[in-house]
Amino acid sequence: MTQAQRIVLASRPKGAPVPDDFRLENFDMPEPGEGELLVRTIWQSLDPYMRGRMDDVKSYAAPVPIGGTMEAGGVGEVMVSNSDRFDAGDIVVGRTGWASHAALDAHQCLKVDPDLAPISTALGVLGMPGHTAWVGLNDILRGQPDETIVVSAATGAVGSLVGQLAKRKGMRVIGVAGGAGKCAFAVENLGYDACLDHHHPDLAGELAALTPHGVDCYYENVGGKTLEAVTGRMNDHGRIAICGMIAWYSGKGLQDAMSLPKMWRAILVKKLRVQGFIVFEHMDRLAPFLAEVGPLVKSGEIHYRESVAEGLENAPVAFLRLLEGGNFGKQLVRVAE
Numbered sequence: 407m408t409q410a411q412r413i414v415l416a417s418r419p420k421g422a423p424v425p426d427d428f429r430l431e432n433f434d435m436p437e438p439g440e441g442e443l444l445v446r447t448i449w450q451s452l453d454p455y456m457r458g459r460m461d462d463v464k465s466y467a468a469p470v471p472i473g474g475t476m477e478a479g480g481v482g483e484v485m486v487s488n489s490d491r492f493d494a495g496d497i498v499v500g501r502t503g504w505a506s507h508a509a510l511d512a513h514q515c516l517k518v519d520p521d522l523a524p525i526s527t528a529l530g531v532l533g534m535p536g537h538t539a540w541v542g543l544n545d546i547l548r549g550q551p552d553e554t555i556v557v558s559a560a561t562g563a564v565g566s567l568v569g570q571l572a573k574r575k576g577m578r579v580i581g582v583a584g585g586a587g588k589c590a591f592a593v594e595n596l597g598y599d600a601c602l603d604h605h606h607p608d609l610a611g612e613l614a615a616l617t618p619h620g621v622d623c624y625y626e627n628v629g630g631k632t633l634e635a636v637t638g639r640m641n642d643h644g645r646i647a648i649c650g651m652i653a654w655y656s657g658k659g660l661q662d663a664m665s666l667p668k669m670w671r672a673i674l675v676k677k678l679r680v681q682g683f684i685v686f687e688h689m690d691r692l693a694p695f696l697a698e699v700g701p702l703v704k705s706g707e708i709h710y711r712e713s714v715a716e717g718l719e720n721a722p723v724a725f726l727r728l729l730e731g732g733n734f735g736k737q738l739v740r741v742a743e
């Protein structure tokens with residue numbers, strides 16, 4: 407095989423991205439240099455942060471250039487190894503991008519243990535989203551037994567693990583998710599004490615009824631109306647971990663957003679601790695996260711769910727659906743068998 411396939415950024419979105427912002431291309435099979443691996447992608451991850459990479463604005467990471475391969479984590483098989491760290495046939499996780507093949511620096515790849523769990527989990531519950539959930543709950547929120555925590559995007563890749571780990575700590579866990587099906591899954595399969603649909607016209611009233619002792623911790627994934635409703639229920643000295651704000655990534659809903667003076671006042675009078683974090687600054691916490699959560703996934707004590715798009719060519723549409731809540735659990739693309 408001399409040709410590989412990739413999806414590039416064709417144009418920068420104006421508001422919500424559309425399929426024409428992406429282009430499927432053939433390209434010459436990459437040749438791994440010294441210390442590199444040629445990896446054949448099997449699973450590709452789709453994550454909300456990719457929306458930010460499409461805009462030419464200053465952020466914690468550089469934007470994807472026009473014509474550049476869209477960024478992604480992927481799990482694949484080593485076809486050629488020019489490194490003594492890996493052998494051909496190993497399964498690794500690394501930054502494959504939206505591509506069928508990639509030449510990757512071996513030092514930027516991790517070996518995946520197929521005996522621990524299905525290899526796709528290295529992109530979800532045992533990968534970057536799981537690591538994010540664990541860091542946000544333990545290091546940023548420092549959740550304590552008997553406290554009440556609210557988790558938004560409660561059934562997603564990050565939220566579903568936050569909720570289960572918080573429950574295991576003895577916290578009272580309230581989820582917020584889109585629709586009755588996701589809410590039922592949160593309670594029945596993930597063990598949430600209750601879950602609210604963020605489409606409810608009186609989200610604040612519903613949340614108040616479910617949190618008679620207020621909210622101590624908010625694991626913030628979405629922004630939007632959920633943020634305003636939860637902020638109104640925060641207890642004195644409560645903590646908010648800002649993990650994401652997907653409701654606003656494409657600039658939608660900004661006119662209805664909670665006003666800054668209202669938010670500032672809540673932080674002041676309730677003496678809240680509000681902290682944003684980016685998981686890549688917490689790589690020293692990867693090993694303890696895997697040591698705790700790996701065995702729980704293997705034993706089936708931690709549940710996870712995946713949404714799978716078939717084929718690289720379907721990655722753009724699956725990504726657009728993810729941004730609108732069309733995924734149910736970790737969104738993946740099966741690039742190859």
Ligand SMILES: NC(=O)c1ccc[n+]([C@@H]2O[C@H](COP(=O)([O-])OP(=O)(O)OC[C@H]3O[C@@H](n4cnc5c(N)ncnc54)[C@H](OP(=O)(O)O)[C@@H]3O)[C@@H](O)[C@H]2O)c1
Binds near residue numbers: 563582650733
């Ligand atoms: N800080 C970090 O280092 C870091 C790392 C990873 C992820 N994140 C962030 O964590 C959040 C969750 O990521 P994920 O990978 O676990 O994604 P995910 O939850 O699997 O998928 C995104 C979910 O966001 C929800 N959503 C979309 N639009 C919404 C809206 N307007 N209002 C409320 N909810 C909306 C949808 O769920 P519903 O159908 O339930 O609404 C959708 O399924 C994202 O904000 C992401 O950017 C941050």
